[in-house]
Each structure stands twice: as C-alpha cells, then as structure tokens.
Amino acid sequence: MLSSGTGKMTAREEEQDGGVDELLAALGYKVRSSDMADVALKLEQLEMAMGSSAAQDDAFLSHLASDTVHYNPSDLSTWLESMLSELNTPPPPLPSASIPNHQSNHLDLPPVPAAAAPASMLDPAECSTVTTVDLPTPRRQSEYDLKSIPSAVTAGSGRIVYGPEPPVELNARDRKRMRTSSSSSSSSRGGIGVGVVGVGGMGPSMPSATEASSMVAGPAAGALPVVVVDSQEAGIRLVHTLMACAEAVQQENLKAADALVKQISVLAISQGGAMRKVAGYFAEALARRIYRVHPQQDCSLDSAFSDMLQMHFYESCPYLKFAHFTANQAILEAFAGCRRVHVIDFGMKQGMQWPALMQALALRPGGPPSFRLTGIGPPQPDNTDALQQVGWKLAQFADTIHVDFQYRGYVANSLADLEPCMLGAEGAAGGNNGGDEEPEAVAVNSVLELHRLLARPGALEKVLITVRAVRPRIVTVVEQEANHNAGSFLERFTEALHYYSTMFDSLEGGCTAAAAAAAEVTAGGGQQDRVMSEVYLGRQICNVVACEGAERTERHETLGQWLGRMTRSGFEPVHLGSNAFKQAGMLLALFAGGDGYRVEEKDGCLTLGWHTRPLIATSAWRVAGVGDALSAAR
Amino acid sequence: MKRRNTFSINDNVDLLVEILGRLDGRSLGVAACVCKLWSSVCRRDSVWEALCNRHVAGGGGGPGTRSVVAALGGYRRLYRLCVGPVLDRLAGGPGRAGWAPTREEAAHLSLSLSLSLFSIDCYERLGGSRQRPASLLFLCKSVNVS
Numbered sequence: 105m106l107s108s109g110t111g112k113m114t115a116r117e118e119e120q121d122g123g124v125d126e127l128l129a130a131l132g133y134k135v136r137s138s139d140m141a142d143v144a145l146k147l148e149q150l151e152m153a154m155g156s157s158a159a160q161d162d163a164f165l166s167h168l169a170s171d172t173v174h175y176n177p178s179d180l181s182t183w184l185e186s187m188l189s190e191l192n193t194p195p196p197p198l199p200s201a202s203i204p205n206h207q208s209n210h211l212d213l214p215p216v217p218a219a220a221a222p223a224s225m226l227d228p229a230e231c232s233t234v235t236t237v238d239l240p241t242p243r244r245q246s247e248y249d250l251k252s253i254p255s256a257v258t259a260g261s262g263r264i265v266y267g268p269e270p271p272v273e274l275n276a277r278d279r280k281r282m283r284t285s286s287s288s289s290s291s292s293r294g295g296i297g298v299g300v301v302g303v304g305g306m307g308p309s310m311p312s313a314t315e316a317s318s319m320v321a322g323p324a325a326g327a328l329p330v331v332v333v334d335s336q337e338a339g340i341r342l343v344h345t346l347m348a349c350a351e352a353v354q355q356e357n358l359k360a361a362d363a364l365v366k367q368i369s370v371l372a373i374s375q376g377g378a379m380r381k382v383a384g385y386f387a388e389a390l391a392r393r394i395y396r397v398h399p400q401q402d403c404s405l406d407s408a409f410s411d412m413l414q415m416h417f418y419e420s421c422p423y424l425k426f427a428h429f430t431a432n433q434a435i436l437e438a439f440a441g442c443r444r445v446h447v448i449d450f451g452m453k454q455g456m457q458w459p460a461l462m463q464a465l466a467l468r469p470g471g472p473p474s475f476r477l478t479g480i481g482p483p484q485p486d487n488t489d490a491l492q493q494v495g496w497k498l499a500q501f502a503d504t505i506h507v508d509f510q511y512r513g514y515v516a517n518s519l520a521d522l523e524p525c526m527l528g529a530e531g532a533a534g535g536n537n538g539g540d541e542e543p544e545a546v547a548v549n550s551v552l553e554l555h556r557l558l559a560r561p562g563a564l565e566k567v568l569i570t571v572r573a574v575r576p577r578i579v580t581v582v583e584q585e586a587n588h589n590a591g592s593f594l595e596r597f598t599e600a601l602h603y604y605s606t607m608f609d610s611l612e613g614g615c616t617a618a619a620a621a622a623a624e625v626t627a628g629g630g631q632q633d634r635v636m637s638e639v640y641l642g643r644q645i646c647n648v649v650a651c652e653g654a655e656r657t658e659r660h661e662t663l664g665q666w667l668g669r670m671t672r673s674g675f676e677p678v679h680l681g682s683n684a685f686k687q688a689g690m691l692l693a694l695f696a697g698g699d700g701y702r703v704e705e706k707d708g709c710l711t712l713g714w715h716t717r718p719l720i721a722t723s724a725w726r727v728a729g730v731g732d733a734l735s736a737a738r
Numbered sequence: 739m740k741r742r743n744t745f746s747i748n749d750n751v752d753l754l755v756e757i758l759g760r761l762d763g764r765s766l767g768v769a770a771c772v773c774k775l776w777s778s779v780c781r782r783d784s785v786w787e788a789l790c791n792r793h794v795a796g797g798g799g800g801p802g803t804r805s806v807v808a809a810l811g812g813y814r815r816l817y818r819l820c821v822g823p824v825l826d827r828l829a830g831g832p833g834r835a836g837w838a839p840t841r842e843e844a845a846h847l848s849l850s851l852s853l854s855l856f857s858i859d860c861y862e863r864l865g866g867s868r869q870r871p872a873s874l875l876f877l878c879k880s881v882n883v884s
Contacts, residue, residue: 419873429854456873459861460854466806467799467853501861504809686839690847694827695876 146184338374342383343601345371349390350597358394365391378608385642386601389649407482408490410643411453416636418456421611422695423720426688426703426712427551428457430722431580433684435547436464438578438724444544445473448527448574450519451553452479455494459501466505474508476544478527483515491515519553520563524573546576554666555583558659568673572727578678579725583666585711585718588648589659600648603660603719604641610714611637613700663709663721675725679708684722688712748775755779759788763822786813790821790852793845807853810860819859819874820852 128135135143349364365387372383418424439445445465449457458477466472477498481491491513502509516522548571557564571579586603588596611634647658661669667677685705692701692712704711704718711718747754758769758779766789770780779785787804790813807813825848839847858873 419876422876432854456858456861459857463806463810463853463857464850467803471802497861497864500864501857504860504864505806505857506809686843686847687851690828690844690851694824694851 143184146188150184150187338371339379342368342371342375342379346383346386346390346601347594347598350594353390353393354593361390361394365394378605378612381638381642382601382605382608382645385604385638385645386597386649388642389646392646392650407484408486410640411490413636413640413643415454415456416633417640420633420637422692422701423712424456424551425691426710427582427720427722428460429691430680430684430688430710431549431551431582431724432457432461432464433687434578434580434678434680434722434724435461435549436468437681437683438547438678438726439465439473439545440468441470442545442577443473443542444476446476446478446544446546448478448480448546448548448576450480450548450550452481452491452494452513455479455498457549457551458498462498462502462507462509463505466507472505472507474510475502476510476512478512478514480514480516480519480522483517489513518560518563519557519567520560522567522570524570527570527574546574548574548576548579550580551582552584554581555589555659555661556657558589558661559654559657564669565673568670568675572674575727577726579675580722581666581670581725582720582722583663584660585663585713585721586660587662587665589661597649600645602717604645606714606717607641607719608638610700610719611641613714663706663711663718663723666721666723667707670723670725671728674728676728677708678724678726680705680710680722680724684710748773751775751779755782755785759785761789763789763817763825781814783808783813786817789813790817790849793841794849795842795846807856810853810856816852816856820856821848823874824848824852824855 345364345368349361349368352358352361352364368383368387368390372380372387375383414424435447447458447461449455462472462475465475477495479491479494484490495511495513499509499511514522514526554564554567557567584603587599588603590596644658647656648660651657670677685703688703688710692703695701700714702713702715702718704713706718706721709721709723711721713719747757754776758766758776761769766780766785770777787807791799807816810816828844828848855874862873
C-alpha cells in the first residue's frame with residue numbers, strides 16, 4: 105500500500121509485498137517486478153489511445169470518468185487492463201507488405217551462428233530505405249501511430265511473453281545502452297512500448313519512429329513475438345532466424361525448429377518484396393521438412409504444371425532465353441557445313457529453343473540442312489501426348505520456313521532409361537536414304553536436366569555413356585550455377601538461401617521495370633509471369649530444402665563440379681565463341697531494368713548472373729579424343 | 739505564268755521509293771499517313787527490308803533470307819515487333835552489353851537477334867494459340883495510361 109519512505113523502508117516493503125517494484129511503490133503504485141514490462145506496454149497503449157482520441161475528447165474522458173469500472177488504481181496492472189478494455193479499439197488489420205520495396209536486398213549471410221538462438225536487437229528505429237545499416241536515433245514515443253497497434257497487443261497481454269528481466273527503464277539512454285550490450289546475447293529483453301507491425305521503407309502512413317518489441321529467443325520458449333518495423337534490422341533478424349531454424353533441423357531439434365519457423369513467418373511479413381517471398385518459401389519448405397509432409401509434390405500432376413510454370417519463367421526473365429540462345433549458337437557453329445543434322449533434346453517441354461535454331465539454319469549461307477529432332481519428355485498424367493503435339497507444332501514451323509524436318513519423341517521417366525539405339529542408330533546408319541549418305545551430325549542438348557540424375561547413383565554415368573555412344577559433335581549443358589548437393593543440410597540451406605535470394609531479387613528488379621515498361625494491356629501478363637516464376641522457383645526451394653534421397657531431384661552443382669564430372673566421363677570442353685558472348689550481351693541489354701544482369705565468360709563457358717552472382721551457366725562439350733571414342737563405341 | 743516543268747514527287751514513284759527507303763522506322767510510319775500513294779509505298783516490304791538491313795555488313799543476305807522472313811511474317815512485321823524495339827532499347831544504353839560494338843556489328847547482331855525472337859513469336863502463334871503469345875512482351879514499350 106501507500107508508503108513513503110527511505111530506501112530501507114522500501115526494501116522492507118519489497119520483502120513484504122513480494123517483489124513489488126520499489127520505485128513505483130514509492131509513488132504509490134503496486135507493480136510486481138515481473139509485470140513491469142507488461143505494465144509499461146499497457147501504459148504506452150493507454151497513452152496513445154487517450155492521446156489520439158482528441159476529437160472525441162470530452163465524450164471519451166467523461167465516459168471514462170463516469171461509466172467505467174476501475175479497479176484499485178494502485179494495482180497498476182489490472183487498472184490498465186480495465187482501461188484498455190474500455191477503449192474497445194477494434195484491432196486494425198496488420199498492414200501487409202504489399203508495396204514494393206525497392207531496397208536492394210543484399211544481405212550478407214552470416215557464418216553459421218554459434219548459438220542456436222538469434223540475437224535480438226531492440227531499437228527504436230527509423231524506417232530506412234538505404235541499404236547501409238545506420239544506427240538510428242531514438243525518437244520520442246509520442247509519434248506512434250495508433251493504427252499500427254497490432255491486434256495481438258490490443259487483444260490482451262496473453263500472447264506477449266517477456267522473459268524474466270529486470271525492470272526496463274523507459275529512457276533513451278538506457279535503450280541505447282541495452283542495444284549495444286545485447287547485440288550478441290541470446291537472451292530476450294523486455295520490450296518497451298508497442299510492437300508495431302509494418303513495412304520498412306513505406307510511405308507516410310507508417311510512423312516515423314517505431315520500436316521493436318522483444319523477440320523471444322531460445323529454445324522452446326513458445327512465445328509469439330510482435331515484430332519490427334525497421335526492415336534492415338528485421339531483415340538481418342530474419343536471416344538469423346532462418347539459419348537458426350536450419351541448424352535446429354539439422355540437429356533434429358524439432359521443437360526449437362518449430363518455434364523458429366513460426367517466427368520466420370511473422371518476421372517475413374515485415375519485409376517487402378523479394379526477401380519476404382524468399383523467406384516465405386523457405387519457411388514453407390522448412391515446415392514441410394519438420395512436419396514430414398509427404399509427398400512433397402504431387403508428381404502425377406507435376407509435368408504439365410511445371411511446364412507451364414517454366415514457360416512463365418521463360419517469359420519473365422532472361423535466364424532460359426540466355427540458355428537457349430547460347431546453346432543454339434554452339435550447336436550452329438558445330439553444325440557448320442553439315443548437310444544432315446540431328447538434335448537430341450533431353451527436356452523437350454514446349455520446344456521453345458528450336459524455332460530460333462531452325463531459323464538460323466534456314467538462313468545460313470548454303471541453305472538449311474535436313475533437320476532431325478528427337479525430344480525426350482516425362483510421361484503425362486492424362487494420356488495426352490504432349491511430346492507429339494510439340495512435334496507437330498515444330499513441324500508446322502519448319503514447313504513455314506522450308507526446312508526439311510523430322511521428329512521423334514520419347515517418353516521416359518528418367519534419362520537413364522534411354523538406350524543409344526533409340527537415339528542414334530536410325531539416321532546415322534543411313535537406313536532410310538541408302539548407304540552413301542553423309543553421316544548426320546548429332547548434337548545433344550540438356551537444359552536444366554542433368555542435375556536430376558544425381559538423385560540416383562550411377563544414373564548420370566549411364567546417361568553420359570549413352571551420350572558418348574551416339575557420337576555427338578557437341579553436347580550443350582545448361583545448369584544452375586550453385587552447389588545445392590554437397591555437404592550437410594545446413595550448408596545446402598545456406599547456399600540455397602543465397603542463390604534464391606539473388607534470383608528473386610533479379611525477378612523483382614527486372615520485372616518491376618518491365619512492368620513499368622509494358623503496355624497496360626500486357627502489364628497484367630507481366631505480373632502473372634512474375635508470380636508464376638516465383639512459384640516455379642518456390643517449388644525448387646521446396647525440393648532442395650524439404651526432400652531427401654531419391655525425391656530430392658534439384659541437385660544443382662557448380663560449373664566446376666560439372667567440369668569434373670564431364671571430364672571424368674570422357675568429354676572435353678568446347679569454348680563458346682565470342683559470337684555467343686556478344687549475342688548474350690545484346691539479349692540482356694534488351695531486358696528493361698536489366699542493368700543488374702551480367703554475362704561472364706569462365707573457362708570457355710558463359711554464365712549469366714545478377715550483379716556479382718552467377719546464376720546459370722552454359723557449357724559445351726565434345727567427346728574427348730574422338731578417334732578413340734569411335735573405336736571404343738563399336 | 740504557268741511553269742512548264744512542275745515536279746511532283748507523286749508522279750515519280752520510283753524516286754519516292756528511293757527516298758522513303760532511307761527513312762527510319764518512325765518517319766516511315768509518319769510518311770504512311772500522308773496520302774494513299776505514300777501509304778502503299780510504305781507498306782512495301784522492300785522498304786522495310788532495306789531498313790532492317792541498314793548498316794548490316796553485306797546487305798543482309800539474299801533471296802533465301804527474304805523468303806524465310808516473308809514466311810515468318812515479312813520485314814515490316816519484323817521491324818515492328820523486333821528490330822524497332824531492339825534498336826530503341828540499344829540506343830538507350832550502349833555500354834550495357836559489356837562490350838562496344840561497331841556499327842556493323844551492332845546492326846548485324848540486332849538483326850540476327852531480332853530474327854530469332856521473331857521466329858519464336860511466330861512459333862508461339864502457331865497452332866491456334868490459346869493464350870496471347872508472350873515471348874516478346876519484354877520488348878514492349880511503355881504506354882502512359884494515366
């Protein structure tokens with residue numbers, strides 16, 4: 105109860121009253137030390153609620169004075185609760201990060217954190233759109249925007265749990281002090297003020313000063329945090345949480361991983377643009393892994409759907425176009441002077457690569473050769489013969505430009521099911537046209553197909569033996585430039601996070617500009633392309649993170665690794681010429697907003713990347729020591 | 739006093755073709771709006787062929803090329819869908835490709851790139867496309883609809 109007294113007396117008070125905060129007790133308020141943070145929070149809310157209802161001032165205050173039931177005001181907690189419940193503020197919807205955030209989302213991923221828990225940083229922060237991390241200056245609390253109170257807070261204090269902490273003081277000096285001291289600690293801090301959910305770098309509706317509330321770190325705390333506004337801090341925190349969750353999964357600490365996954369989802373809301381989506385997909389993949397949701401993706405519906413997704417990916421960004429154009433250039437050069445050519449495509453899909461090659465063959469000096477195409481594709485769920493339909497379309501096209509065209513489709517579950525006799529024997533032996541025909545020149549083309557074979561041991565070697573048996577003039581291989589196949593789960597996760605963050609960044613950067621540049625009629629299509637591309641990438645993320653064993657087909661490897669594999673299987677590299685480089689460069693110059701794309705040449709192979717990170721690589725190969733291979737194959 | 743030799747360009751279509759054949763794409767479009775004669779001249783594929791092949795070393799291939807392009811939709815369409823947008827985009831940022839092409843190199847590459855894109859577009863439109871062919875969307879120009 106009320107007491108004024110010396111320090112000695114208040115100390116005695118404390119013992120008597122069981123842990124009541126002495127400073128407030130001196131003022132006549134009874135607050136438990138353990139409730140301090142909670143009380144502080146509610147005081148903030150109350151101040152805001154009362155302060156902002158200026159228009160209804162009189163009515164409100166008189167209402168408060170007369171109609172409400174107040175509990176003993178010296179018991180601060182319950183009094184605040186009753187006041188707040190009177191306010192009856194309808195919980196505002198959480199503002200979602202729908203406004204594109206044009207920040208570059210280059211987050212330097214930290215090395216694997218030693219502690220499983222992420223560091224929590226609690227700062228009053230300015231919303232900032234600069235990519236450099238500024239330590240923000242603390243702002244006055246009165247600038248809060250009432251609308252930003254998340255529903256979690258107004259609905260009551262139950263969902264916010266603060267760790268057992270000494271009472272937190274409200275002045276800025278201490279905030280700063282605590283911030284610097286806790287940057288590497290893994291314990292949670294009592295939150296000050298209202299946690300505000302919002303998006304960093306947004307327009308005028310956001311408060312200019314915000315305070316992040318605490319985030320409960322540590323295993324199995326079971327608390328749901330209320331989050332952050334400064335997207336810089338939140339972004340770093342998000343990455344930390346993702347890494348922590350992956351580590352928890354690797355250590356089979358599923359309870360911790362579960363808690364962390366939930367935190368990721370909440371944190372991700374505060375981000376904008378690419379980072380939010382990437383985090384969302386990774387969170388989903390982690391959740392699938394934790395809860396062992398099987399099957400990961402319904403394989404029977406897979407092929408048509410993923411073809412469609414890949415088409416959108418083809419249209420929205422230059423990676424696949426780059427792949428097709430550079431591979432075609434290599435094939436064209438290899439076919440120089442040949443009258444009969446045969447291309448074997450390991451991933452036929454919609455056949456978008458071949459019209460350009462046929463056109464180039466048609467226009468070459470000396471006229472077009474006779475062109476044979478063998479397409480490999482997966483079985484279709486609904487018995488439609490997609491391969492045949494694509495073949496018909498290509499035949500129509502070839503007819504238009506007067507190129508002699510033959511087509512053969514093979515349905516195969518896996519490339520390892522192919523035999524050399526299926527692929528090469530007919531034409532090479534010249535069976536149809538008599539024995540004195542010039543042997544046909546063969547090219548094998550694989551765009552993003554070979555990495556799937558790594559899921560089953562020995563499959564890749566078998567396929568490469570088959571390829572060699574066909575005696576191709578050139579083998580073009582396009583693969584993702586990333587290592588998503590080696591090492592521990594955590595290493596794979598980190599790699600994938602880097603890679604797909606960059607990918608999504610490039611989609612964001614390329615597509616916002618392209619959408620701005622596209623006519624209004626097509627802008628909807630541009631957006632749809634991007635969304636579908638994101639889904640396409642999201643499925644890959646899911647596969648990389650959540651699957652194992654034979655199911656994990658997205659086993660990307662780097663150019664260096666493929667170099668090793670190909671040379672071990674008896675191939676030698678063919679340098680892609682400067683023509684391919686120049687054409688690729690010009691192609692990229694056409695993509696609006698494509699300033700970030702970079703073509704680089706590496707060991708005779710071409711890579712396309714976003715800023716400094718290569719994302720896709722084209723390489724060309726031929727059978728090493730052709731004479732030997734010929735005799736060996738017989 | 740009436741002059742004896744009045745010269746009207748519309749009486750000399752060959753000359754008109756020669757002159758219009760030296761215009762750039764935008765001006766050709768404008769010229770097509772002048773009168774029926776000019777419009778018909780501007781619709782001739784040969785004019786657009788000359789435009790597409792401008793600065794290309796060797797004049798851009800012979801009758802073989804012509805027949806292929808005609809089969810794909812003609813030079814005028816090629817220019818409208820591909821060559822024009824490509825040249826516009828490239829004019830904006832010469833250094834973006836990472837290398838500095840000579841004028842002939844740039845023209846040659848633009849043309850071959852345009853032909854590839856054109857053929858992809860033509861292919862997309864085959865077989866009664868259920869959806870709008872979208873492979874050239876990335877080249878579309880902005881339209882201010884505010």
